[in-house]
Amino acid sequence: MTLPTRSYAAFLFDMDGTILTSIASAERTWTKWAIAHGLDVATFLPTIHGVQSVETVRRLGLPGVDPVVEAAAITAAEMEDVEDITPIRGAADFLATLPAWRWTIVTSAPRALAERRLAAAGLAIPAQFIAAEDVANGKPAPDCFLLAAERLGVPASDCLVFEDAPAGIAAADAAGSDVVVITATHGRDHRVDAARHAIVDYDGVELTADGPGRWRLGRE
Numbered sequence: 001m002t003l004p005t006r007s008y009a010a011f012l013f014d015m016d017g018t019i020l021t022s023i024a025s026a027e028r029t030w031t032k033w034a035i036a037h038g039l040d041v042a043t044f045l046p047t048i049h050g051v052q053s054v055e056t057v058r059r060l061g062l063p064g065v066d067p068v069v070e071a072a073a074i075t076a077a078e079m080e081d082v083e084d085i086t087p088i089r090g091a092a093d094f095l096a097t098l099p100a101w102r103w104t105i106v107t108s109a110p111r112a113l114a115e116r117r118l119a120a121a122g123l124a125i126p127a128q129f130i131a132a133e134d135v136a137n138g139k140p141a142p143d144c145f146l147l148a149a150e151r152l153g154v155p156a157s158d159c160l161v162f163e164d165a166p167a168g169i170a171a172a173d174a175a176g177s178d179v180v181v182i183t184a185t186h187g188r189d190h191r192v193d194a195a196r197h198a199i200v201d202y203d204g205v206e207l208t209a210d211g212p213g214r215w216r217l218g219r220e
Helices: 023-036 041-047 053-058 067-079 091-096 111-121 143-152 166-175
Strands: 010-013 103-105 159-163 178-182 197-199 205-209 215-219
Touching (some): 010 143, 023 041, 023 067, 053 067, 067 111, 091 205, 103 143, 143 159, 143 166, 166 178
Parallel strands (some): 010 103, 010 159, 159 178
Antiparallel strands (some): 205 215
C-alpha cells in the first residue's frame, strides 16, 4: 500500500466505497429490483458499483423497461435506506484537514441521494460537488473529473483522485489525474494493479503544505 510522492493542487473524492460505505443499503435495494426483473442477483450486483443507476439499467436492455423511470424509483428507495451507512475509517478527520476551496466530491449518485448518504455518514458536504446530474456522460467517461477540476480552478493533471471502483479509476485515468485506490470495501477476490497507489483507509494519512497552493500526502 503506497501514497504518491508528488504534490497536488486539489483533491477529488468519489463517494460510495471511497469516503463512506453504502454497499449494504444499495445492494438491498438493487437485490429487490433484480429479483423483480428476473435477474441473477449474484451475477448482477457487482455491476452496480461506480456508475450511474440509469446506465446500470440501460445496459441490461430489458424489454419494456424505461431506464430513466426505473433509476428514479431505485434512487427513491435508496433514499429511504440509510441506517447502516458509515464513513470509511479516518475519512472525516482527513477531509477536515483539506483546504475547503481545493477539494470536492465526484459521485455517480444523484445529488439528493449523495447529500442524504453524506449526512447519514456524518461527513462534510462541500459547497459544490459533482453529481450524476452535472454531466452528460458518467464514469468511466472523464467528464465528471474534468468538470470538478475546472470548478476548483486547477488542471485535472494537478488533481489527485481517490476512488474504489474500476469505472471511477478509468474515468480518472482518462482525465489525466493520478489515483489513490481505497480498498476498505474490496473483497478478498478484488485485485488492485500493483502499479497503483492504494491504501485501505485514511487512518494515519496526513496532508502537508508543499509550497503556495500545493499539498502532499504522508503518514503520521
